[in-house]
Amino acid sequence: MSSRARRLGLLPAFGGVLLVLPLLLTPNLVNAVIKMMIAGLFALSFSLAMGQAGMLSFGHSAYYGLGAFATLHLMKAVERSLVAWPTPLLPLAGAAAGLLCGLAFGWLATQRTGVYFAMVTLALAELLLTLAPTWNSVFGGEAGISTMRMNSWSIDFASDRGVYYLTLAWVAGSTWCLWAFTRTPMGRLALAVRDNEHRVRFLGFNTHGAKTLIFAISTMFTGVAGALLAIANEATNYTIFSAQASANVVLQTFIGGAGTFFGPALGAAIMTFFARVTSDLTRSWLLYQGLVFVIVMLFVPDGIGGLISVHAHRLRASAFKHLTLPYLVCLVVGVLLLVGVVFTVESVHVVLSDAYAVLRRANGGALVPYSLFGRQFHPLSPWTWAIPLVSILAGAALLPVARRLTRHGWSRAVGESAA
Amino acid sequence: MEFLIVSVLNGVVHGLLLFMVSAGLTLIFGMMGVLNFAHAWFYMLGAYVGFTLTRTVGFWAGLIAAPLIVGGCGVLVERYMLRRVHKYGHTHELLLTFGLAFIIEELIKLCYGDFPVNYAMPAYMKFAAFTLYETNYPFYRLFMGIVALAMFAALYVLLTRTRVGIVVRAATLKPVMVEALGHNLPVVFMGVFAGGAALAGLAGAVAGAFFPTGPNMAVDFGTLVFVVVVVGGLGSLEGALVASLMIGLFISFSVGLNWSLSDLLALVGLGGWAREVGGLLTLQLSTVAASMPFLLMLLVLLIRPAGLFGDRQ
Amino acid sequence: MSPPATAAPVLELRDVHKSFGGTPIIRGVNLAVKRGQRHALIGPNGAGKSTLFNLISGHYVPSAGQILLNGQPIAGLTPYAINRRGLSRSFQITSLFPRMSVAENLRISVMGRHGLRFSLFRPVRALAQVAAEVDEYLEKLRLTRRRDDPAGALAYSEQRALEIGMALATNPEVLLLDEPTAGMSREESAYTVALIRAVTEGKTLLVVEHDMSVVFTLCDQISVLVYGEIIASGEPEAVRVNPKVQEAYLGEEVAT
Ligand SMILES: Nc1ncnc2c1ncn2[C@@H]1O[C@H](COP(=O)(O)OP(=O)(O)OP(=O)(O)O)[C@@H](O)[C@H]1O
Ligand SMILES: [Mg+2]
Numbered sequence: 004m005s006s007r008a009r010r011l012g013l014l015p016a017f018g019g020v021l022l023v024l025p026l027l028l029t030p031n032l033v034n035a036v037i038k039m040m041i042a043g044l045f046a047l048s049f050s051l052a053m054g055q056a057g058m059l060s061f062g063h064s065a066y067y068g069l070g071a072f073a074t075l076h077l078m079k080a081v082e083r084s085l086v087a088w089p090t091p092l093l094p095l096a097g098a099a100a101g102l103l104c105g106l107a108f109g110w111l112a113t114q115r116t117g118v119y120f121a122m123v124t125l126a127l128a129e130l131l132l133t134l135a136p137t138w139n140s141v142f143g144g145e146a147g148i149s150t151m152r153m154n155s156w157s158i159d160f161a162s163d164r165g166v167y168y169l170t171l172a173w174v175a176g177s178t179w180c181l182w183a184f185t186r187t188p189m190g191r192l193a194l195a196v197r198d199n200e201h202r203v204r205f206l207g208f209n210t211h212g213a214k215t216l217i218f219a220i221s222t223m224f225t226g227v228a229g230a231l232l233a234i235a236n237e238a239t240n241y242t243i244f245s246a247q248a249s250a251n252v253v254l255q256t257f258i259g260g261a262g263t264f265f266g267p268a269l270g271a272a273i274m275t276f277f278a279r280v281t282s283d284l285t286r287s288w289l290l291y292q293g294l295v296f297v298i299v300m301l302f303v304p305d306g307i308g309g310l311i312s313v314h315a316h317r318l319r320a321s322a323f324k325h326l327t328l329p330y331l332v333c334l335v336v337g338v339l340l341l342v343g344v345v346f347t348v349e350s351v352h353v354v355l356s357d358a359y360a361v362l363r364r365a366n367g368g369a370l371v372p373y374s375l376f377g378r379q380f381h382p383l384s385p386w387t388w389a390i391p392l393v394s395i396l397a398g399a400a401l402l403p404v405a406r407r408l409t410r411h412g413w414s415r416a417v418g419e420s421a422a
Numbered sequence: 423m424e425f426l427i428v429s430v431l432n433g434v435v436h437g438l439l440l441f442m443v444s445a446g447l448t449l450i451f452g453m454m455g456v457l458n459f460a461h462a463w464f465y466m467l468g469a470y471v472g473f474t475l476t477r478t479v480g481f482w483a484g485l486i487a488a489p490l491i492v493g494g495c496g497v498l499v500e501r502y503m504l505r506r507v508h509k510y511g512h513t514h515e516l517l518l519t520f521g522l523a524f525i526i527e528e529l530i531k532l533c534y535g536d537f538p539v540n541y542a543m544p545a546y547m548k549f550a551a552f553t554l555y556e557t558n559y560p561f562y563r564l565f566m567g568i569v570a571l572a573m574f575a576a577l578y579v580l581l582t583r584t585r586v587g588i589v590v591r592a593a594t595l596k597p598v599m600v601e602a603l604g605h606n607l608p609v610v611f612m613g614v615f616a617g618g619a620a621l622a623g624l625a626g627a628v629a630g631a632f633f634p635t636g637p638n639m640a641v642d643f644g645t646l647v648f649v650v651v652v653v654g655g656l657g658s659l660e661g662a663l664v665a666s667l668m669i670g671l672f673i674s675f676s677v678g679l680n681w682s683l684s685d686l687l688a689l690v691g692l693g694g695w696a697r698e699v700g701g702l703l704t705l706q707l708s709t710v711a712a713s714m715p716f717l718l719m720l721l722v723l724l725i726r727p728a729g730l731f732g733d734r735q
Numbered sequence: 736m737s738p739p740a741t742a743a744p745v746l747e748l749r750d751v752h753k754s755f756g757g758t759p760i761i762r763g764v765n766l767a768v769k770r771g772q773r774h775a776l777i778g779p780n781g782a783g784k785s786t787l788f789n790l791i792s793g794h795y796v797p798s799a800g801q802i803l804l805n806g807q808p809i810a811g812l813t814p815y816a817i818n819r820r821g822l823s824r825s826f827q828i829t830s831l832f833p834r835m836s837v838a839e840n841l842r843i844s845v846m847g848r849h850g851l852r853f854s855l856f857r858p859v860r861a862l863a864q865v866a867a868e869v870d871e872y873l874e875k876l877r878l879t880r881r882r883d884d885p886a887g888a889l890a891y892s893e894q895r896a897l898e899i900g901m902a903l904a905t906n907p908e909v910l911l912l913d914e915p916t917a918g919m920s921r922e923e924s925a926y927t928v929a930l931i932r933a934v935t936e937g938k939t940l941l942v943v944e945h946d947m948s949v950v951f952t953l954c955d956q957i958s959v960l961v962y963g964e965i966i967a968s969g970e971p972e973a974v975r976v977n978p979k980v981q982e983a984y985l986g987e988e989v990a991t
Contacts, residue, residue, distance in 0.1 A: 059513055061520075111723055118457040118516055119656065122648040123723065129645045130716035188846050188854040188862070191835075195843045198832035205792060206905055207818040207847035216853055246641050250524055257517060290528035297521040301503065304510050352532055 018175070025167045033163045034235075035279045039272040040174045041231045046256045046271035047181050047264075048224030054261040055185065056217045057197030058113070059121045062128030064248035066222035069104050069131075070097030070229025071239045072142060078150045078233070089155040094173050094230040101226020102219050109218030113211055116200065128249055135241035147240020170231050177224050182264060184220065193217050254296045259308050266308020273307075287348050294344070322416035329408035336405045339398030343391040349375055350391075354382050428559065429674045435563050437670025438570035442625040443643065444650045444662045445577065446618025451656050452594040453614050456504060456515045460523040462644025464619045468492050468626025469635045470530055473541035476631075481544045485627050492623025496616040504615075505608070523640065531637050538636030562632050569628050573621065590614060649719045654731055661731030669715045676711040743806070745770045745939045746791070746822070746909055751800035751810075753783075753790055753963075760786050762963035763800070768909070768956075773932075773940040775950045778960035784943045785827050787960065788911050791941075792824045793817040804909065818847070821908035825915060827943070829898045833887030837878050840886050840897060841869045844904035868904070875930060876900040892919045896927065903934050910935055912942045916949055928953050 025033045045067060052058040077096040080086045112123040135142035142148070152161065159165045184190045192213055195203050204210050233239055252271070259270020274292055281288045299306055305313070353359055353373045362371055372379045380387040447461045468488040475484030499522060507514045543562050553559070581587035593600040593610050601607040633639070650669055654661030722729065744767035753761040760783045768774045776784050789795045791802055793814035802810040809817050832840050842859070845868045846852075859865070873879045876896045881889060886897060899915050915931065916924040928949055931940070944950050950957065951971055958968040959980050967977045974980055 057513070059516070111720060114723055115652070117512070118451075119652060121457070121516065122652050123719070126645055126649050126652070126716050126719055130713050130720075133712035133716070183858070184855070186858040186860070187856070188851040188859050191839060191859055192843065192846070192852075194835055194839075195832050198834050199830060202826075202830045202832065202901075203843070204814045205794075205818055205824060206844050206901065207815050208843075208852055209813070209815050213853065246645075250520070253517070253520065254524065287528065287532055290525065290532060293521055293524035293528055297503075297518065297525060300514065300518045300521055301506055304507070304514065348532065355533055355535075357535075 021171055025164045030163045033167050035276065037163070037167055037170050037231075037235050038279065039275045040170050041228050041235070042252075042255065042271040042275040043268035044174045044177055044231070045225060045228040045252050046259065046267035047178060048221050048228060049252045050256050050261050050267040051181055051184065051193075051224070052218055052221035053256065054264075054267065055190065055197065056193040056214060058214065058218060059117075059253075060112075060124040060218075060221075060249075061121045061246075061253065062124035062126070062249050063222070063225055063252055064244050064246070065108070065124075065128040065131050066101045066105055066225040067229040067232070067248060067252075068135075068239070068241075068243035069100045070094075070226030071233035071243055072148065072229075073097055073100035073226070074230035074233040075148045075150055075239060078152070078237075079148065081153055082150055090153055090234070091156060091169055091172075093234055094227045097226040097228075097230025097233070098223050099226070101229070102223035105219035105222025105226075106215060109215045109222065110211075113214040113218060125246070125249070128244055129246070132241060132244040132246075135244055142241050145240065147238060149238030152234060152237060166235050169234065173227060173231055177227050178268070181224060185264065189213075189216070251292075254292055257306055258292075258296055258299050260306025260310070260312075262305050263308035263312050266306050266311075269308055270306065285349060285352075287352055290348060291345075317420060318416050319420040322419045325412045325416040325419070326409075329405065329412040332401065332405045332408055336398050336401045339394045339401070343393075343395035343398060346375075346391045346394075350380065350382075350387070430671065431559065432563065433671030433674035434667060435567040435570075435670070436674060437667035438567055438574075439625055439629050440643075440646060440650055440670055441663050441666035442570050442573060443622045444647045444654075444666055445574075445659060446621045447647060448651060448654075448656060448659060448662045449590075449594070450615055450618045451651075452658075453590070453597070454504075454611055455512050456519070457512070457656070458615070458618070459516055459519040459644075460499070460526060461519075461618065461622055462647050463523040463526040463640045464492050464496065464622040465626040465629075465643055466530065466635075466637075466640035467495065467526060468623030469541060469630025469639065470534060470539075470626075471623065472627030472630055473534075473539050473635055476541065476544075481631070485624070488627035489620035489624040492626075493616040493620030496619025497612055499619075500612045500615040523644075527637055527640060534637070536637060538634045541630050541635040543631040560632075566628050566632060570625070573624070577621075586613075646715055649715045651729075652719055653722045653729055655729030658729075658731040661729060664730060669718065672714055672718055673711060676714045743770065744768055744803075745805055746941065747801075747803040747806075748787075748791070749801040749803070751787075751790060751802060752798045753786060753795060754798050760963050761790065761797075764960070764963070764965055766958055766965060766968070768939055768941055770939055771937065772956050773935060773942070773954045774956040774958065775954035776941060776943050776958050776960055777945070777947075777950060782960045783963045784960055785913055788824055788913050788943065791817075792822065792911060818905060818907070822911065823902045823905045823907035823909075824911035825899050825902040825913055827913040827917070829891075829894045831886040831894060831897060831901070834885055836883050837886055837889065837897060838869055838873060838882040841872050841900060841904050842866075844901045845869055845872075848905050872900050872904050875934070877926070892923050895919060896923075899927065899931070907938070909939045909941070912940070914943050914945060916944065916946055924949065 021036075024036060028036065045063070049060065049063050052060055052063075073096045074093050077086070077088060077093060081088050081090075108124075108127050112120055112127065115123055136145045138144075152166070185193075192203070192208065196210055196213060196217075200210050200214075203213075229243070232243075251274075255271040255274045256267040257270070258274060259268065260266030274295075278288050278292070281291075285291075303310060350373070353375055359373060362373075363369065370382045372381045374380075443462060443465050447458060450456060450458050450461075471488040471491050472481075472484035475481075475487055499519075503518055503522070504515055507518050548560070548562070579587075581591055589600060589605050589610060590613075593605070593607065593614075597607060600610070630639070646669065650662060650665045653669070654663075654665030746766075746768040748764050748766040751761055751764045752759065764787060776787065778784055786795070790797050790810070793809070793812050793816070796811050800810070801808055804817070804820055804822055807820070809820065809822075812820075832843065835843075842865060845865050846854075846862075849862075849865060851862070851865070870879075873882050876899075878889075878893060878896060878900070881893065886894065889897065895915070895918055899912060902910060902912065912931065916927055919927060924946070931942075932953060940954075942950075942954065944953075954971065956969065957971050957974040959966050959974060959977075967974050967980045969977075
């Protein structure tokens with residue numbers, strides 16, 4: 004009961020923070036939060052198909068892109084005064100595009116299950132990716148489409164703030180709908196289809212139809228996310244269909260935990276945030292995201308959300324004292340490994356970069372020191388490579404200790420909570 | 423006539439390359455139930471290994487080392503990663519290989535940059551095998567075809583004529599039974615996984631010297647491979663072969679044909695209308711050649727949802 | 736006892752054949768199950784009993800022959816279409832929704848019957864009628880105490896009870912049960928038989944069963960399937976003394 008009360012208190016607090024955020028942050032950060040909310044909605048809608056109904060789609064970027072293009076076309080029509088459509092309702096265009104294409108493509112893709120389904124969705128997105136650059140009238144060729152937001156309902160949409168509240172309203176509304184979906188008979192049916200589609204068929208349900216509909220609902224909200232992106236950026240081109248975008252949402256969803264409702268949104272928001280802050284520091288963010296994903300898949304199969312929910316549901320507040328030390332050791336291990344990996348990756352990146360090649364040529368081909376994190380390192384000096392080597396070795400040596408401590412601490416904490 | 427012969431040859435060679443990669447994928451799937459998403463990324467890895475060794479040691483060294491190195495990677499992936507997550511189910515395994523694909527691609531971008539590298543065959547292989555009317559047909563294309571054919575001959579003999587092959591084929595059908603008969607199933611799995619990866623690596627090293635070698639090659643080739651297995655039916659080698667050749671031919675013909683839907687409509691007297699409408703109707707087949715395999719897949723899905731050689735799941 | 740079977744068969748198989756990859760498994764089965772009958776299908780392992788169920792319930796399409804439900808042909812229809820025409824089945828190999836709770840497993844069945852198929856605009860909590868029926872089935876199946884446990888965590892015999900319950904909860908006119916009491920203790924088996932008897936009152940039952948005591952207490956008709964053919968069909972006593980049956984199958988078990 005207490006955890007429920009805690010959760011009920013958490014939600015308004017979180018909403019309140021989101022409401023006042025633009026008043027506190029710089030425009031650049033406001034923009035970052037907009038992108039985080041959009042990524043969160045994308046992940047939530049993706050995980051409606053994956054987490055609820057077990058349909059792993061590798062091609063959700065298709066509906067994201069179609070939602071964006073549909074919205075941009077509507078915006079252009081508004082710009083040319085062909086139709087009068089208020090800016091706050093623009094995402095409806097994305098929703099419609101996502102729903103219709105989701106129905107058509109979903110009907111095809113859900114003919115197959117499991118890995119076939121994944122491959123078919125991937126191929127459908129790839130079809131759009133190959134078609135879009137050559138189809139000028141719809142996708143604007145290689146350049147894509149760009150347009151302008153109009154002010155309406157006497158709201159200023161030229162500023163980031165207007166866009167922020169528009170995005171917030173739509174993301175909040177969509178999230179509520181997605182959550183409510185899990186409570187409907189259809190939402191329960193989705194779970195049944197995930198668990199055992201075969202049996203559902205013998206209980207009087209047309210599973211192909213059900214899966215098509217579930218997929219289309221998922222893509223409808225993906226379309227909304229795409230529409231919000233289009234409104235925020237006022238432009239897009241065919242690269243929005245790329246496998247990269249589909250891959251991102253899969254990675255983020257599972258890092259966040261596909262088995263929980265809010266996990267995917269959390270994963271997407273965190274990953275988008277880090278992508279944003281690290282974009283000036285490193286060009287290897289995607290590599291790190293991939294590494295995080297594989298580590299999560301190997302060691303934390305339920306993702307961050309699963310981890311949180313296990314702590315919230317199985318442990319009493321007083322039991323956490325057993326976990327302080329183990330988690331501190333885990334943190335140390337994590338930091339050591341992180342230092343080692345990041346140092347190696349960034350060093351390799353610098354040494355193999357074009358800029359460094361120019362530098363070498365200027366020095367007659369010799370391997371000259373390179374600068375990283377504001378310091379100079381020599382590529383041939385053993386001291387340079389001692390840094391990652393020592394930290395990785397230390398991390399690896401401590402890893403079994405951390406695991407043992409965590410296991411002990413965890414069983415003691417669970418024991419105390421159960422008592 | 424000339425167009426026909428050249429297109430058929432190109433299509434067959436491309437199809438054989440596709441089969442080299444999809445065969446491994448299908449074998450692994452049939453046996454372990456794992457769809458190795460990273461399979462095409464092993465192909466890319468092979469190309470880059472070939473490229474690196476060509477620059478340092480030599481072309482042939484690359485051709486020999488690529489399958490060995492990539493096969494070794496396959497062993498590591500199977501032994502230390504896939505086996506760990508086996509208990510969470512096949513979707514989890516698929517996702518893990520998906521993440522690996524992502525990492526391989528980013529590592530390659532880290533080491534070789536975002537743009538294609540200049541991986542080329544040795545100069546003495548750049549000659550025309552024969553001249554057809556006015557077209558010089560490059561020897562290297564035939565070479566790729568021959569390598570692929572040699573691989574299948576070897577694979578076929580291995581699978582049908584040797585003890586190992588019999589165990590592997592049996593394990594594809596009834597893994598539990600094979601284990602009960604005292605064969606070491608995990609080792610068989612590892613071997614097949616490594617073998618599939620090695621095949622993909624070899625294909626990459628061979629094809630990379632002719633086609634562009636860049637960080638996008640895996641996605642582009644990989645989606646084609648997936649189309650092949652959807653069209654052919656996963657787990658079926660015959661299906662993979664037929665679908666590979668079909669798609670190879672399909673692509674090579676559509677690249678060369680300047681047809682559009684409006685030409686088709688002109689046959690029924692709607693040509694003028696179609697040209698006015700424009701858009702999709704006047705797109706030429708050659709410009710949308712890249713989309714053709716996906717359209718073929720949609721067609722197969724509509725007509726035979728289980729694929730050409732697949733059972734009803 | 737049960738109401739007298741009316742003349743018209745509810746379920747009728749006419750010369751049904753099925754082969755897998757050239758191997759004939761069902762070789763010309765004719766069977767008529769009359770309304771209100773409790774009909775047992777018996778036969779040795781591998782005779783094709785489950786395959787016959789798979790044909791009737793729409794999992795497989797017959798290679799030849801006709802299957803009629805209430806006089807309407809159903810061969811080739813999808814399983815869900817057949818279910819909506821009033822035929823439901825259970826599986827020999829338990830087939831549940833392992834990660835959902837016991838109550839939710841039953842709720843899916845009940846929802847289907849109430850036509851709540853693609854219902855999107857009200858929460859399941861508001862469906863009082865469905866909830867009441869689920870509770871009723873939980874009580875009947877003696878699973879009330881486990882209502883919130885995941886079905887995958889139940890003991891084997893409890894899973895078997897739920898397996899039957901899910902078939903019952905669609906409230907069919909014709910019920911097909913594939914070895915309902917397999918793996919149950921004597922007491923559980925007796926209870927299940929009584930339950931099946933109670934809920935199939937006035938309905939039609941076709942049941943595959945290896946336990947002859949169950950067959951003789953529950954059923955008023957028996958058909959014997961051997962190698963894909965019905966070799967005998969009729970009242971229990973007649974079948975028991977049929978020399979063909981004794982020779983082919985029942986032999987030592989019942990002839991005493
Ligand atoms: N999909 C299939 N493909 C090939 N053969 C099958 C298939 N399904 C069933 N069979 C074969 O059909 C025969 C009959 O199987 P079935 O399961 O119907 O027997 P059964 O009478 O239910 O036996 P049991 O009492 O053991 O349940 C078996 O030999 C089986 O191997
Ligand atoms: Mg059976």
